[in-house]
Amino acid sequence: MSQSLDIAVIGATGTVGETLVQLLDEREFPVGNLHLLASGESAGASVPFKGRNLRVRDVAEFDFSQVKLAFFAAGESVTRSFAARASAAGCSLIDLSGALDPMQAPSLVPEANPELLQRLDAPYQLTSPSASAVALACVLAPLRDLVRPRRVSVLASLAVSSRGREGVNELARQTAELLNARPLEPRFFDRQIAFNILAQAGVPDAEGHIALERRLAGELRQLLAEPDLRVAATCALAPVFFGDSLALSLVSEREVDIDAVRQRLAQAPGVEFVEEEGDYPTAVGDAVGQDAVYVGRVRGGLDDPCELNLWIASDNARKGAALNAVQSAELLIKHYLSKILT
Amino acid sequence: MSQSLDIAVIGATGTVGETLVQLLDEREFPVGNLHLLASGESAGASVPFKGRNLRVRDVAEFDFSQVKLAFFAAGESVTRSFAARASAAGCSLIDLSGALDPMQAPSLVPEANPELLQRLDAPYQLTSPSASAVALACVLAPLRDLVRPRRVSVLASLAVSSRGREGVNELARQTAELLNARPLEPRFFDRQIAFNILAQAGVPDAEGHIALERRLAGELRQLLAEPDLRVAATCALAPVFFGDSLALSLVSEREVDIDAVRQRLAQAPGVEFVEEEGDYPTAVGDAVGQDAVYVGRVRGGLDDPCELNLWIASDNARKGAALNAVQSAELLIKHYLSKILT
Ligand SMILES: NC(=O)c1ccc[n+]([C@@H]2O[C@H](COP(=O)([O-])OP(=O)(O)OC[C@H]3O[C@@H](n4cnc5c(N)ncnc54)[C@H](OP(=O)(O)O)[C@@H]3O)[C@@H](O)[C@H]2O)c1
Ligand SMILES: NC(=O)c1ccc[n+]([C@@H]2O[C@H](COP(=O)([O-])OP(=O)(O)OC[C@H]3O[C@@H](n4cnc5c(N)ncnc54)[C@H](OP(=O)(O)O)[C@@H]3O)[C@@H](O)[C@H]2O)c1
Numbered sequence: 001m002s003q004s005l006d007i008a009v010i011g012a013t014g015t016v017g018e019t020l021v022q023l024l025d026e027r028e029f030p031v032g033n034l035h036l037l038a039s040g041e042s043a044g045a046s047v048p049f050k051g052r053n054l055r056v057r058d059v060a061e062f063d064f065s066q067v068k069l070a071f072f073a074a075g076e077s078v079t080r081s082f083a084a085r086a087s088a089a090g091c092s093l094i095d096l097s098g099a100l101d102p103m104q105a106p107s108l109v110p111e112a113n114p115e116l117l118q119r120l121d122a123p124y125q126l127t128s129p130s131a132s133a134v135a136l137a138c139v140l141a142p143l144r145d146l147v148r149p150r151r152v153s154v155l156a157s158l159a160v161s162s163r164g165r166e167g168v169n170e171l172a173r174q175t176a177e178l179l180n181a182r183p184l185e186p187r188f189f190d191r192q193i194a195f196n197i198l199a200q201a202g203v204p205d206a207e208g209h210i211a212l213e214r215r216l217a218g219e220l221r222q223l224l225a226e227p228d229l230r231v232a233a234t235c236a237l238a239p240v241f242f243g244d245s246l247a248l249s250l251v252s253e254r255e256v257d258i259d260a261v262r263q264r265l266a267q268a269p270g271v272e273f274v275e276e277e278g279d280y281p282t283a284v285g286d287a288v289g290q291d292a293v294y295v296g297r298v299r300g301g302l303d304d305p306c307e308l309n310l311w312i313a314s315d316n317a318r319k320g321a322a323l324n325a326v327q328s329a330e331l332l333i334k335h336y337l338s339k340i341l342t
Numbered sequence: 343m344s345q346s347l348d349i350a351v352i353g354a355t356g357t358v359g360e361t362l363v364q365l366l367d368e369r370e371f372p373v374g375n376l377h378l379l380a381s382g383e384s385a386g387a388s389v390p391f392k393g394r395n396l397r398v399r400d401v402a403e404f405d406f407s408q409v410k411l412a413f414f415a416a417g418e419s420v421t422r423s424f425a426a427r428a429s430a431a432g433c434s435l436i437d438l439s440g441a442l443d444p445m446q447a448p449s450l451v452p453e454a455n456p457e458l459l460q461r462l463d464a465p466y467q468l469t470s471p472s473a474s475a476v477a478l479a480c481v482l483a484p485l486r487d488l489v490r491p492r493r494v495s496v497l498a499s500l501a502v503s504s505r506g507r508e509g510v511n512e513l514a515r516q517t518a519e520l521l522n523a524r525p526l527e528p529r530f531f532d533r534q535i536a537f538n539i540l541a542q543a544g545v546p547d548a549e550g551h552i553a554l555e556r557r558l559a560g561e562l563r564q565l566l567a568e569p570d571l572r573v574a575a576t577c578a579l580a581p582v583f584f585g586d587s588l589a590l591s592l593v594s595e596r597e598v599d600i601d602a603v604r605q606r607l608a609q610a611p612g613v614e615f616v617e618e619e620g621d622y623p624t625a626v627g628d629a630v631g632q633d634a635v636y637v638g639r640v641r642g643g644l645d646d647p648c649e650l651n652l653w654i655a656s657d658n659a660r661k662g663a664a665l666n667a668v669q670s671a672e673l674l675i676k677h678y679l680s681k682i683l684t
Pocket of ligand 2: 355359383384439506507508659662
């Protein structure tokens with residue numbers, strides 16, 4: 001590709017944003033000028049890119065007409081405040097916060113629903129879905145016609161980095177305090193996360209679901225183009241720094257052919273299938289730092305031939321967020337570069 | 343109760359056995375002579391009971407005709423080696439390993455299936471089921487007629503203590519090594535458990551299930567007297583020392599009345615229902631050291647009125663094992679003391 005794009009990364013000092021900037025470099029994304037943005041507090045900090053140190057600036061003072069594409073990785077409220085401004089300036093955007101209306105900014109996982117690219121209008125708005133939805137979509141999309149899922153039940157044991165830098169710092173601090181037999185004072189999380197599991201990675205609504213669970217279910221149905229799929233989701237927080245672990249139990253409308261499932265997974269793009277007997281993937285040992293979603297423990301039901309059970313491990317910040325956003329941008333410019341540039 | 347029983351605890355130096363000996367004291371179980379048994383390696387060690395130090399002896403040299411009741415908490419192979427010898431000597435027994443035929447030694451959770459006591463023959467053999475089955479049975483038994491479960495999907499995130507003392511030592515050692523930036527060498531577990539989750543708490547069979555998952559499903563069906571209940575179970579290991587966390591998703595044959603479920607749970611014996619909005623139980627913060635199974639996050643489906651979702655936290659070694667065994671013994675002697683003594 002000879003042409004390049006001027007780009008903004010909002011949240012460039014964060015867990016996802018830093019990885020995203022790295023990936024733009026690693027994958028030789030056609031970057032012209034790169035604008036790194038964060039809150040006023042980080043303005044003046046610097047982030048390395050292609051061997052240079054780029055200065056971070058305050059998003060509130062940014063003129064979006066300077067760029068053609070913006071990655072929003074700074075949380076829902078930042079997206080709500082600035083996405084409209086970016087679009088009004090003719091800037092296409094990929095949002096990682098989930099704050100935008102899915103009708104305006106549909107979810108894209110290139111391995112699962114690339115056909116979405118056929119029906120978009122400029123300025124483009126896409127959502128890079130929640131990390132769990134990315135992982136599940138990569139694994140389930142290639143199985144769709146084979147297993148015809150009616151119902152999925154997911155327990156996502158999320159890494160503390162799913163809650164950003166502060167989540168990571170809090171687990172490190174709590175663990176050190178406990179190992180040194182100092183009194184534990186939870187700060188960022190509402191209780192002890194070290195050597196414990198928190199049942200909900202967020203604040204529940206009146207019906208008891210957290211926003212991430214609703215988001216995951218909606219995104220999964222859209223990504224798989226299965227509007228009637230029943231989704232039971234529990235998003236818990238585990239004392240793990242990086243890497244989500246998902247236990248998936250799926251009910252099909254027909255008997256599941258486990259060997260055929262294994263064959264599909266072995267060939268699925270973006271998926272690393274751990275197939276050796278007795279072996280299984282883990283978040284930390286396999287997925288972290290990798291570009292693939294890891295899947296293993298592929299097995300039928302104990303008592304139901306229509307059931308499929310899987311274990312999935314994925315790097316939440318990389319594959320689940322930054323990489324999926326960059327891959328989405330790659331697909332977007334493949335289809336629409338000239339329109340994005342005008 | 344004026345009469346007392348001579349008792350043996352096999353595995354008295356272990357995670358479960360030590361708790362069991364404590365509980366016999368705390369609950370003023372009618373203990374006559376107490377024989378503490380373990381392997382030859384621990385023979386000569388001592389364990390405190392009612393302010394005295396009792397000597398531990400080698401089970402291989404024990405004469406079971408000296409006791410009327412034995413708790414087997416030393417693993418499957420020990421139960422297989424010595425249970426028949428105990429029964430032949432007229433000794434009743436409660437096994438915690440799951441090694442016995444469920445027809446010979448049915449599972450008992452006093453809160454769930456006390457009616458089992460109506461149809462036992464001396465010498466009595468009972469199984470105290472897996473810790474997850476105890477927790478699930480306490481929570482589901484009082485809901486049975488209300489929700490009529492057709493299918494349950496369980497992800498059990500087990501504490502390392504579910505694998506005994508060595509599991510606890512390994513998590514402590516690995517965590518310290520990582521925090522001190524020393525190279526990690528997994529020993530007891532096959533890979534890094536610190537800040538990671540292992541997808542299977544055991545070795546899978548040809549179909550990919552581990553023994554504990556099969557055991558859990560079978561025990562649950564027996565305890566709830568629901569032979570046709572479909573059970574999807576994944577037993578993973580979490581970097582938690584004590585306390586199991588279970589995410590349960592249940593499909594009912596009818597619409598679930600969530601308020602009625604809450605009312606039942608608030609009154610259920612052996613269950614502590616965390617009902618305040620936004621609150622939830624955790625293994626470490628609530629369940630560990632307690633006699634109740636904790637339940638919270640009671641919610642319906644996102645898209646299915648016939649679904650019920652719950653979060654359960656339970657002390658695996660205490661409520662899930664030692665306490666359930668002692669409560670079972672209490673029920674047994676309430677019904678059959680005179681027969682046990684003869
Ligand atoms: N972490 C994950 O695994 C993951 C996965 C998928 C999606 N996401 C989503 O990605 C987004 C970022 O998450 P993260 O984990 O990277 O969070 P993070 O580590 O806490 O970083 C947050 C970033 O947002 C910036 N920011 C915060 N408030 C801001 C404001 N008012 N104005 C401008 N910038 C602001 C921060 O800049 P300062 O340095 O100025 O504070 C920082 O760069 C969130 O929407 C999250 O839901 C995260
Ligand atoms: N831990 C749990 O949460 C849990 C829950 C439910 C059921 N269970 C079951 O309870 C049993 C004990 O588990 P645990 O966690 O207490 O294990 P543990 O901490 O490893 O203790 C094992 C106990 O068994 C004894 N033992 C080992 N090998 C023996 C042998 N060959 N002969 C005689 N005694 C022997 C050990 O004695 P030495 O000191 O001589 O080695 C020790 O007292 C297992 O069957 C387990 O599946 C455990």
